[in-house]
Amino acid sequence: MSGDDANDDRTLVAIVNDLPSTMNQFVGFTSKEESDLILHIRRTVLHSDEDSTNDAITAPTSTLSFAILDFKVERAKQKYAAESFEEAFYECWKIPQEQRPLEIWKIGGECCKKLRVFAVAQRWFSEAIHVCRSNNSDLNVKLEQARIARFFNNYLTQYPMIDIRVDQRGKGIYSKRVISPGEDIFTDIPLVHAQTVDTLSISPACATCTTSLLTPAVYFETTWSRMPEKLQRQIEEYWPPITLVPCSFCPFELYCSETCRQQAWDSYHKILCPSANPETMELFQFCASRQIIVRGTWNSIFSPMILAKLIAMIILHVVNSVHNGTSSNGVDLTYAHQFQRTDDGPLEQAKEIFSEFISSGDPTYVRTIPRMLKLMNNIFNHPSMPIQYDLNELEFSYRFYQIACNAQSFSSPTYAATLYTRFLSNVRQRDRTGLYVTLQTYLKGEPADQVFGGLFPLQSSLNHSCDNSCEIMDCQVTPEVAGIKVRCKHQLKPGDELTINYVDLALGRRARRAMLKRAYNFWCECQRCAFEGDDAYSCTECKLLSPSIDNPNPNLTNGNIPYRKPFPACSRCRNAWYCSPNCQKQAWKRGHKLICKDWTKERSSSSAN
Numbered sequence: 001m002s003g004d005d006a007n008d009d010r011t012l013v014a015i016v017n018d019l020p021s022t023m024n025q026f027v028g029f030t031s032k033e034e035s036d037l038i039l040h041i042r043r044t045v046l047h048s049d050e051d052s053t054n055d056a057i058t059a060p061t062s063t064l065s066f067a068i069l070d071f072k073v074e075r076a077k078q079k080y081a082a083e084s085f086e087e088a089f090y091e092c093w094k095i096p097q098e099q100r101p102l103e104i105w106k107i108g109g110e111c112c113k114k115l116r117v118f119a120v121a122q123r124w125f126s127e128a129i130h131v132c133r134s135n136n137s138d139l140n141v142k143l144e145q146a147r148i149a150r151f152f153n154n155y156l157t158q159y160p161m162i163d164i165r166v167d168q169r170g171k172g173i174y175s176k177r178v179i180s181p182g183e184d185i186f187t188d189i190p191l192v193h194a195q196t197v198d199t200l201s202i203s204p205a206c207a208t209c210t211t212s213l214l215t216p217a218v219y220f221e222t223t224w225s226r227m228p229e230k231l232q233r234q235i236e237e238y239w240p241p242i243t244l245v246p247c248s249f250c251p252f253e254l255y256c257s258e259t260c261r262q263q264a265w266d267s268y269h270k271i272l273c274p275s276a277n278p279e280t281m282e283l284f285q286f287c288a289s290r291q292i293i294v295r296g297t298w299n300s301i302f303s304p305m306i307l308a309k310l311i312a313m314i315i316l317h318v319v320n321s322v323h324n325g326t327s328s329n330g331v332d333l334t335y336a337h338q339f340q341r342t343d344d345g346p347l348e349q350a351k352e353i354f355s356e357f358i359s360s361g362d363p364t365y366v367r368t369i370p371r372m373l374k375l376m377n378n379i380f381n382h383p384s385m386p387i388q389y390d391l392n393e394l395e396f397s398y399r400f401y402q403i404a405c406n407a408q409s410f411s412s413p414t415y416a417a418t419l420y421t422r423f424l425s426n427v428r429q430r431d432r433t434g435l436y437v438t439l440q441t442y443l444k445g446e447p448a449d450q451v452f453g454g455l456f457p458l459q460s461s462l463n464h465s466c467d468n469s470c471e472i473m474d475c476q477v478t479p480e481v482a483g484i485k486v487r488c489k490h491q492l493k494p495g496d497e498l499t500i501n502y503v504d505l506a507l508g509r510r511a512r513r514a515m516l517k518r519a520y521n522f523w524c525e526c527q528r529c530a531f532e533g534d535d536a537y538s539c540t541e542c543k544l545l546s547p548s549i550d551n552p553n554p555n556l557t558n559g560n561i562p563y564r565k566p567f568p569a570c571s572r573c574r575n576a577w578y579c580s581p582n583c584q585k586q587a588w589k590r591g592h593k594l595i596c597k598d599w600t601k602e603r604s605s606s607s608a609n
């Protein structure tokens with residue numbers, strides 16, 4: 001380089017000429033930045049304090065490269081510290097990927113978080129983890145936070161009184177201010193839902209908006225056809241008006257309006273309708289006939305139809321995004337629309353919509369339900385499918401537990417019982433012909449309500465407690481969409497967790513824990529579990545076993561297990577047993593008083609099981 005060059009740009013050009021391998025690093029620098037760089041190099045490499053840029057810089061290429069990188073890192077840090085996040089990110093971004101050190105990936109990720117581009121933040125933190133090549137818990141937390149922010153950004157903006165945090169139990173929802181009992185905290189609508197097989201045939205409902213479609217013919221069952229026609233007409237006159245819109249091509253799905261029909265068609269039914277895919281016939285028949293393949297699971301809120309719909313929605317999402325460059329498929333995927341575009345392929349993007357639902361369970365379990373795996377495979381391998389979807393055993397298991405761990409029961413507040421009550425009130429108020437008396441021989445009491453199971457993006461982040469702070473209520477979220485609302489049950493302070501109950505609160509601790517382990521794969525350690533016992537044969541406080549006694553009924557044998565005299569139970573809750581008044585006093589002071597009540601009177605808020 002010539003020592004005569006007085007001008008910054010020319011000096012820079014000289015450096016660039018000398019260091020062709022680092023040439024690309026100058027792209028995007030202004031001339032002011034370039035002169036700063038030169039000064040930085042002079043100070044750090046040549047240890048020269050002169051501001052003059054006249055002299056040639058002579059140093060090994062690697063040393064200069066390092067100095068240049070160091071300069072850029074410093075600039076990014078300064079801009080970040082000055083809270084110029086856009087500029088700081090630009091500085092990070094300008095450093096070629098293969099040279100970005102860990103701190104630049106971190107700063108870049110933080111800037112994106114501040115700029116609310118969470119998908120990019122997620123990518124930068126995940127690169128940081130990759131670069132650092134060790135299990136860095138700080139980075140894992142940052143990545144998880146970016147992921148949560150990305151998925152729940154809209155919700156958290158809409159509901160500023162809550163926050164989502166992660167601990168060893170996964171995500172949980174926490175209050176950010178005092179929330180009083182009775183206060184509604186948030187509403188949520190399901191991403192995918194299906195009617196339970198238990199109620200499908202006895203309490204018909206709109207497959208889209210879940211409104212009851214109970215007609216007199218369904219309510220009165222076989223007696224309807226035996227009724228005089230005049231009586232039928234009279235009943236119809238007072239029955240609240242029901243519009244039945246069946247699928248145009250199959251008898252299996254019913255809707256309350258053309259809008260609901262079209263929405264179902266666009267989002268899943270066009271590839272699940274037996275008219276298009278005959279393999280689905282078995283699934284519809286399975287649901288309609290209330291078959292039980294997994295007792296307590298697929299015969300309750302977990303209809304296998306949720307699984308089929310979820311896959312169908314993914315497939316149609318892919319098809320729509322490829323064809324139209326959009327993700328619109330007729331369903332109100334408010335949640336899905338929160339996604340910023342990523343470089344993932346359309347299938348990966350479509351799958352991501354459901355990726356926040358935790359899937360936890362024993363993967364070998366699904367081998368006990370081979371028929372359902374085969375059925376789903378037959379459906380999704382049918383030639384009518386617009387794309388190939390490989391539902392292998394691993395994915396089937398993952399989806400199975402996603403639904404098992406997260407499905408929440410709900411229904412439109414227009415229940416079958418509501419229609420029935422309105423009918424009776426119409427008859428009582430308007431009829432003058434004695435119909436009410438005639439009806440007494442036909443009425444069968446209140447009809448069963450329709451029940452749906454659904455996956456709710458925000459609500460599914462609520463963890464369980466056997467002394468839950470919140471409860472789930474059915475709710476008409478908009479005039480067209482049914483969903484749930486979460487209501488505060490116990491006063492919440494800032495930082496308290498919002499919890500619901502997944503199992504019946506009236507059950508004893510052993511039964512509750514067993515059910516939670518089986519259905520949700522966790523061992524409950526909540527406050528209530530901590531201050532209750534399993535049975536009367538060991539002291540809930542000091543764990544002392546009760547004294548053994550002779551077999552009270554010698555005709556019955558108990559193997560080698562000794563018979564024991566039960567310890568007395570807590571007279572209020574009857575869920576704790578003590579060997580002495582001392583232990584009882586100590587337990588009360590330690591925390592039993594916080595959870596001691598008659599739990600048989602508690603309303604179970606969640607019917608998640």
Ligand SMILES: C[S@@+](CC[C@H](N)C(=O)[O-])C[C@H]1O[C@@H](n2cnc3c(N)ncnc32)[C@H](O)[C@@H]1O
Pocket residue numbers: 169170171172356357358360405406460461462463464465520521522523524525526
């Ligand atoms: C509906 S999800 C709740 C949100 C979940 N933590 C997440 O990260 O998405 C249910 C799952 O959360 C976990 N979970 C919920 N309540 C829990 C608790 N009290 N203790 C431990 N794990 C719990 C279990 O893994 C369960 O299968």
